[in-house]
Amino acid sequence: MKESGRTHPAVLVAIWVLLLLAPYWLGLVGGYTALGARVLVLGLAAMSLNFLLGFTGVLSFGHAAWFGLGAYGTGLALKWVAASTPLALLLGTLLGGALGAVLGAMLVRRRGIYFAMVTIAYGQVFYYIAYRWNALTGGDDGLRGFSRQPLEIGPWHIDIAANGVAFYYFVLACFAAAVALMALLLRSPFGHSLLAIRENERRARFLGIPVEFHIWIAFALSCVFISFAGGLYALLNNFADPNNLHYSLSGDLVIMAVLGGMRRFWGPLLGAAVFVVLQDYVSSLTTNWMSFIGLLFVAVVLFFPRGLLGIARRRSLA
Amino acid sequence: MIQLLLFNVTNGLIIGAFYVLMALGLSLILNLSGVINFAHGGFLVLGGYLAYTLTPFLGYWGALIVAPLLTAVLGVVIEQVLIRRLYGRDPLYSLLMTFGLAFIFEDATRYVWGAQGLPVTIPAFLGRPVSPSLFFITYYRLFMVVVAAVAVTLLFLLLRYSRVGVRIRAGTLDLETVSTLGVNVGGLRALNFALGIFLAGLSGVLAGGQLGLDPTMGSGLLMPSFIAIIVGGVGSLPGTLVGGLLIGIASGVTAVFFPSASEAVMYVLMALVLLARPRGLMGEEGLMT
Secondary structure, three states: OHHHOOOOHHHHHHHHHHHHOHHHHOHHHOOOHHHHHHHHHHHHHHHHHHHHHOOOOOOOOOOHHHHHHHHHHHHHHHHHHOOOHHHHHHHHHHHHHHHHHHHHHOOOOOOHHHHHHHHHHHHHHHHHHHHHOHHHHOHHHOEOOOOOOOEEEOOEEEOOOOOHHHHHHHHHHHHHHHHHHHHHHHHOHHHHHHHHHHHOHHHHHHOOOOHHHHHHHHHHHHHHHHHHHHHHHHHHHOOEOHHHOOHHHHHHHHHHHHHHOOOOOOHHHHHHHHHHHHHHHHHHHOOOHHHHHHHHHHHHHHHOOOHHHHHHHHHHHO | OHHHHHHHHHHHHHHHHHHHHHHHHHHHHHHHHOOOOOOHHHHHHHHHHHHHHHHHHHHHHHHHHHHHHHHHHHHHHHHHHOHHHHOOOOHHHHHHHHHHHHHHHHHHHHHHHOOOOEOOOOOHHHHOEOOOOOOOOEHHHHHHHHHHHHHHHHHHHHHHHOHHHHHHHHHHHOHHHHHHOOOOHHHHHHHHHHHHHHHHHHHHHHHHHHHOEOOOHHHHHHHHHHHHHHHHOOOOHHHHHHHHHHHHHHHHHHHHHOHHHOOHHHHHHHHHHHHHOOOOOOOOOOOOO
8 A cells, every 4th residue: 555655664764763863963954953843843733734635635724723723722721720731732732623623523514625715714713813812812912921841750850941952852752652643543444444535435435434424533633633733833932823823824734745745644744844944944035935935835736746755756666 | 873883884885895896706716717716815905006006197097997907917817827727636736826826926016015005096086975974984985885886797797698607607517518519618717717806906906995005905805705705605606795795794793892803703604604504605505515
């Protein structure tokens, strides 16, 4: 099953070695550790979206909503509930995941363009709530006044609050756990049913797969994963703002998935790395970075519709 | 209180008329070509700015006609060069393409005309209030509603009675059959795209006279237009008309009682419609769902 995106073991080892050693080599190539953490978080977000987009074939264009809900949930929990990083992350993930599951139930019969439009519109609801509800969310200025707390695991005290490298490894551990779970889900009979729905929905239905129910579960899972990523993003910045919920972030996440290759498991991570690094670099060079990002969208659609890994694969088959 | 309510209802109606103009353009393109044009707001802004530049040469009335036409011409060029390639492919790609174009539009208008807001100068008599007791209704506000109404009426007459209009409507239902009957589908789509973009440019000129112009105004008007289409029902132009007016008035009335919820009410309306009638108020089951 090449299509399910099973990765060659050597490539897998290379990916993990690169990620594990990132704090040591990023500085050598002009990067910094926080940039690495940003790639991991947005990469996880793009992979969560791709669980739906690439592996179920459902076009959600409003996933920033669940990402931002995770971010706000985590920030609010740290601020008002308890000064515990894991608890805040859990509450943020639950907030985004639960709302995603409820609203997703209303969407499962829609397909294609209609699904995309409704998901965009739903996403904007939360943007306006965050933007307008000053008292709770800080409105346009964003949510401040919380910061990630050191981890206390039994006798160990890990200072992820002040130490950037320690925080990177915390993010990497969370990323690894989420990605492993995602891979397990995709390899399970449930994951294969999702692929069947993507490839031929009608046939999947005739085979007795409850299509709507599967899409709903996939949507909810994808929301849980991306809220988790959003929570990590709030911890990374010690800040959450309405742009975390805006549909332009949804578009960025989709382009990351497509740029890397949405039929491959690791594609979105590659796409996120390229996108984040380019954005960081270009916005330091020119104020017209929006045009640059726009041109990137157009170029990807025209020249790399199968993504960077899609090209590599076509070459290796030829 | 009555006056405040009246003010906000008329305000809502005027905003609704904008949503309708913009959403009808989006809807036309969506129905025939299956493309959600994210760059629609960009075309709207461009129309407004072109009017700003043309007014000193052509006067307001000349600019009101010429600016949307120029916008439509640019629209066709972009359709022919970029968007046409994506017809019939996964809607994901046209979404991403127009999404990127929206970024480029916003940045380009900022580059050419600057980030500060600019006014579109309107003829002096249009700026006057209708009467002292109705001081909040200027002639310009009435004028906007009239222009929008005329444009919508002409559009519906065109679609109902002209040969091209009949083909566009037929193409919405079954493009393949229309094609086998010998209609040049490529040309039809280009023309239809131009029509949609013309409406965007026209709403840009009208909006510029009331709100002034700034490069980000397009994205702010885009989302209500989406909601107008969803509420009215994807695939139905009369639905879009009703949807746009409905959310305009709903947000106008909400602004009286609960100003900070004036955007949220549109989404509530959308959620209610989707729950009670998933295809939208006037949408047909099975079309593009």
